[in-house]
Amino acid sequence: MAQHSRLSTAPPPSAPARESTGHLLLRAHIVLLLFGVFAHTAVFNLLGVDGAAVVLGVLLLGTLGLAVPRIALARPARFPWRRLPWAALGYLAVALVSVLWSRWPSATLLTWTLQASITVVALFIAFTLSWHEIARALSSALKWVLGLSLVLELWVALVLRRPLLPFFSDLPAGKPDPHWYWVRGDLFDGGRLQGIVGNSNTLGILCAIALVVFALLYAQGARRRPALLIWIALAAFFFLRAGSATAYASLAIGALVLGAALLFRRARRPAQRTRLYAVFAAVAVVGAAGIWFARNTVFGALGKSSDLTGRVEIWRKVWERAVQHPVFGNGFSSPWVPWDPAFHGWIIDHRITVFMAHNMWLDVFLQLGAIGVVLIAIVFLAFAWRAWFFAVDRPRWDLVDDRPYAALSLLPTVLVAMLLVLGLAESTPIMLWGWLLVILLSFKMKISPFVGSGPGEGAPPQSRRRTA
Numbered sequence: 001m002a003q004h005s006r007l008s009t010a011p012p013p014s015a016p017a018r019e020s021t022g023h024l025l026l027r028a029h030i031v032l033l034l035f036g037v038f039a040h041t042a043v044f045n046l047l048g049v050d051g052a053a054v055v056l057g058v059l060l061l062g063t064l065g066l067a068v069p070r071i072a073l074a075r076p077a078r079f080p081w082r083r084l085p086w087a088a089l090g091y092l093a094v095a096l097v098s099v100l101w102s103r104w105p106s107a108t109l110l111t112w113t114l115q116a117s118i119t120v121v122a123l124f125i126a127f128t129l130s131w132h133e134i135a136r137a138l139s140s141a142l143k144w145v146l147g148l149s150l151v152l153e154l155w156v157a158l159v160l161r162r163p164l165l166p167f168f169s170d171l172p173a174g175k176p177d178p179h180w181y182w183v184r185g186d187l188f189d190g191g192r193l194q195g196i197v198g199n200s201n202t203l204g205i206l207c208a209i210a211l212v213v214f215a216l217l218y219a220q221g222a223r224r225r226p227a228l229l230i231w232i233a234l235a236a237f238f239f240l241r242a243g244s245a246t247a248y249a250s251l252a253i254g255a256l257v258l259g260a261a262l263l264f265r266r267a268r269r270p271a272q273r274t275r276l277y278a279v280f281a282a283v284a285v286v287g288a289a290g291i292w293f294a295r296n297t298v299f300g301a302l303g304k305s306s307d308l309t310g311r312v313e314i315w316r317k318v319w320e321r322a323v324q325h326p327v328f329g330n331g332f333s334s335p336w337v338p339w340d341p342a343f344h345g346w347i348i349d350h351r352i353t354v355f356m357a358h359n360m361w362l363d364v365f366l367q368l369g370a371i372g373v374v375l376i377a378i379v380f381l382a383f384a385w386r387a388w389f390f391a392v393d394r395p396r397w398d399l400v401d402d403r404p405y406a407a408l409s410l411l412p413t414v415l416v417a418m419l420l421v422l423g424l425a426e427s428t429p430i431m432l433w434g435w436l437l438v439i440l441l442s443f444k445m446k447i448s449p450f451v452g453s454g455p456g457e458g459a460p461p462q463s464r465r466r467t468a
Contacts, residue, residue, distance in 0.1 A: 034141035095332035102331025122439035149195030204244025219407035329369035360423030387412035406451035
């Protein structure tokens with residue numbers, strides 16, 4: 001007969017799963033790597049060209065040292081070669097071949113090596129980290145940018161009490177152009193802030209990206225949410241004080257795309273989505289026409305002149321050189337190497353040699369001609385297309401069709417919209433951290449089409465996996 005017992009028949013309790021020390025070190029290395037890419041100008045301003053090259057080289061070698069064993073030992077999940085972002089790799093291949101006809105071959109080889117390194121880093125991050133870990137790594141790197149920007153601005157304003165030049169140089173006898181300064185010390189004077197990156201426009205767009213990443217992590221249910229609110233406030237402060245019209249426009253379009261994606265998530269039937277597509281297409285056409293015809297008023301409200309603060313003149317000079325070789329271009333160089341004779345003194349702005357065309361499409365046309373423009377258009381079209389349905393389609397890989405949406409699945413959609421807007425006034429999306437985000441998110445969506453669960457994705461052990 002059965003007897004009463006106070007002894008439990010349940011399995012003994014066990015400690016929750018924890019990340020291995022090796023994986024923690026891997027994530028720490030990736031955060032340092034992302035910070036080095038986001039704040040590459042800070043590394044340059046601190047150590048110069050040679051020092052920055054050594055730092056980036058060491059980080060790259062460390063990444064390769066971590067990547068090769070993981071790819072070689074990945075079992076049973078082999079490296080997904082077929083899902084690589086082949087359009088982007090094709091663009092990179094054409095960039096390398098362009099050395100055969102390049103008007104600046106040394107600049108082509110130098111910048112192609114940098115671009116290839118960024119590509120390898122992005123592929124490695126996408127392959128080794130989950131969606132949650134990627135968002136947390138981006139968040140950590142951007143927190144370092146914001147935190148060090150605050151420390152540097154405070155130090156210059158309260159301790160140094162004068163503008164700071166790169167390499168901590170002393171101010172020359174003649175007052176230099178303010179654009180030469182690393183930090184101008186305007187924290188308490190109401191002027192535009194430059195932060196550790198040394199550029200108001202760059203600081204503004206990084207703050208815009210930080211606001212998106214922080215907000216989506218908050219919606220996803222990240223740990224230490226009160227602290228995340230403090231970082232959101234700091235990012236908003238720097239975003240406003242940077243005073244970047246490009247960053248304002250990028251974040252505004254990103255917010256509109258975010259709202260549209262949330263509306264599409266609520267659509268239950270295909271007919272509802274069809275009506276939404278028609279409405280948003282009409283709104284986009286009317287909005288673009290309104291901005292065009294009222295451009296002087298819009299630019300004035302954003303603090304820009306009708307020539308976009310000199311950008312029209314830069315575009316004119318770039319176009320004159322680009323149309324000389326319209327099919328294959330003049331040779332790859334992203335960014336332009338300012339000490340190369342082909343670029344040194346070509347376009348001068350505030351007594352500084354310009355190192356990009358301030359328009360992604362025009363820059364590609366200059367470098368790789370119509371072929372390059374077609375390839376980069378395919379890259380961004382494929383990225384945007386996949387990102388949109390990644391955000392608005394309910395996650396499904398079996399018969400279950402009512403799984404909740406994940407807030408982090410909105411990240412690629414919002415960021416690609418912001419990058420496309422940024423590309424109208426900057427060349428950042430095709431170089432350095434902009435290119436890293438394009439490769440990282442494109443590849444990750446192909447190998448892990450679901451956030452937090454499902455094929456190709458595993459949430460970190462301590463993730464709360466809340467949905468939105």
